[in-house]
Amino acid sequence: MKKNDTIGIGIIGSGGIGRHYINIFKKVKGARVVAAADVHPQALAEAQKLEPSITCYPHYRDLLKRKDIDAVAVCTPNKLHYQPTLDALASGRPVIVEKPMAMNARDAAAMCAAARKAKRLLMIGFQWRFTPAAQFMRKAIVRGDLGKILYVRCQALRRRGIPSWGVFGRKDIQGGGPMIDIGVHILEMAHYVIGRPTPIAADGSCYTYLGNKKPAAKCSWGVWDHKTYTVEDLAVGFLRFDTGTSLTIESSFAAHIEKDVWNVQIMGEKGGALLDPPTIFKDDMGYMFNNTPAFLGDGDSFQYKLQHFVDCISDGVACDAPGEDGLVVQKMLDSIYASSTAGKSVSIR
Numbered sequence: 528m529k530k531n532d533t534i535g536i537g538i539i540g541s542g543g544i545g546r547h548y549i550n551i552f553k554k555v556k557g558a559r560v561v562a563a564a565d566v567h568p569q570a571l572a573e574a575q576k577l578e579p580s581i582t583c584y585p586h587y588r589d590l591l592k593r594k595d596i597d598a599v600a601v602c603t604p605n606k607l608h609y610q611p612t613l614d615a616l617a618s619g620r621p622v623i624v625e626k627p628m629a630m631n632a633r634d635a636a637a638m639c640a641a642a643r644k645a646k647r648l649l650m651i652g653f654q655w656r657f658t659p660a661a662q663f664m665r666k667a668i669v670r671g672d673l674g675k676i677l678y679v680r681c682q683a684l685r686r687r688g689i690p691s692w693g694v695f696g697r698k699d700i701q702g703g704g705p706m707i708d709i710g711v712h713i714l715e716m717a718h719y720v721i722g723r724p725t726p727i728a729a730d731g732s733c734y735t736y737l738g739n740k741k742p743a744a745k746c747s748w749g750v751w752d753h754k755t756y757t758v759e760d761l762a763v764g765f766l767r768f769d770t771g772t773s774l775t776i777e778s779s780f781a782a783h784i785e786k787d788v789w790n791v792q793i794m795g796e797k798g799g800a801l802l803d804p805p806t807i808f809k810d811d812m813g814y815m816f817n818n819t820p821a822f823l824g825d826g827d828s829f830q831y832k833l834q835h836f837v838d839c840i841s842d843g844v845a846c847d848a849p850g851e852d853g854l855v856v857q858k859m860l861d862s863i864y865a866s867s868t869a870g871k872s873v874s875i876r
């Protein structure tokens with residue numbers, strides 16, 4: 528691709544996130560969405576309302592036949608990430624695929640292998656690592672301010688946030704519940720921030736106790752389909768890394784807690800860090816300091832990630848959310864689920 532060319536983007540899956548991509552790509556420099564594919568005509572009609580110039584296809588393979596598509600975004604439900612990604616890569620297009628990259632690490636590894644074979648970029652739609660708060664923590668760690676990282680606590684907890692749309696309650700299509708759907712966000716960010724160490728073992732427990740029953744309390748997320756609900760409501764995991772670092776993750780669609788929590792806390796030998804509010808904890812001049820930046824920068828995390836995707840393709844920038852990162856995250860998720868099923872620790876290979 529020549530520098531300064533505008534990249535033509537094809538979106539596969541124009542549901543909630545696919546349409547969000549259409550909106551965000553309008554703000555991304557060097558790219559424009561030219562086509563969308565979806566099996567549901569209504570989803571395509573809504574996509575076209577957002578961007579009347581796009582051409583819509585009921586089958587993504589027809590979208591891939593277009594010559595003006597330089598890159599593809601896969602925004603289908605989790606189970607349907609695999610084949611469109613393989614097909615788009617085989618057609619010579621770089622791909623950004625939404626999180627989690629696959630249903631399991633076996634498929635994720637095959638997707639990475641396909642990208643290597645096609646010599647094309649495979650980026651994972653991990654936007655949290657691009658946020659100013661995550662970059663702030665990362666900079667402190669890279670500079671050595673925290674010293675050796677000992678322990679990381681990740682929380683992606685909703686009190687009552689079971690999606691009432693889509694297929695988020697279906698294990699056969701999504702691969703799991705809150706751990707794979709929202710835990711993945713906090714885990715990808717934390718893992719990136721601490722320098723992407725290699726996970727070696729996991730413990731996990733998953734519980735289903737509310738989602739598979741008629742809602743007993745009002746909530747702002749609406750009424751979900753409890754009859755098809757087969758995923759966990761609450762999942763907790765404990766991971767060990769080859770660096771000696773340990774990490775816990777708590778994730779829920781539904782839990783009896785005061786309020787939703789979205790945070791990462793990092794404890795190192797020389798200092799600590801918190802995602803929200805963004806803070807570095809250090810000892811200095813004989814005092815304990817809580818250092819919070821007055822201004823971190825702002826901007827939309829999706830815009831950061833989609834701009835990065837385009838910059839990787841157009842300017843050869845090294846990808847900060849490559850398929851290999853998605854594969855490691857997927858191994859951690861798989862292992863937490865596997866440990867829960869086995870009722871014991873599992874090793875991660």
Ligand SMILES: NC(=O)c1ccc[n+]([C@@H]2O[C@H](COP(=O)([O-])OP(=O)(O)OC[C@H]3O[C@@H](n4cnc5c(N)ncnc54)[C@H](O)[C@@H]3O)[C@@H](O)[C@H]2O)c1
Nearest residue numbers: 540541542543544564565566567570602603605625626693
């Ligand atoms: N990065 C984020 O913050 C974020 C947020 C929400 C969802 N997601 C991810 O985005 C993906 C989609 O989620 P969503 O909320 O948009 O779901 P959604 O159900 O709103 O949309 C998915 C769309 O894919 C379409 N689809 C299904 N099979 C298809 C096929 N074979 N070919 C083409 N289209 C097909 C569906 O008809 C639907 O319109 C999921 O993997 C989800 O985890 C990411």
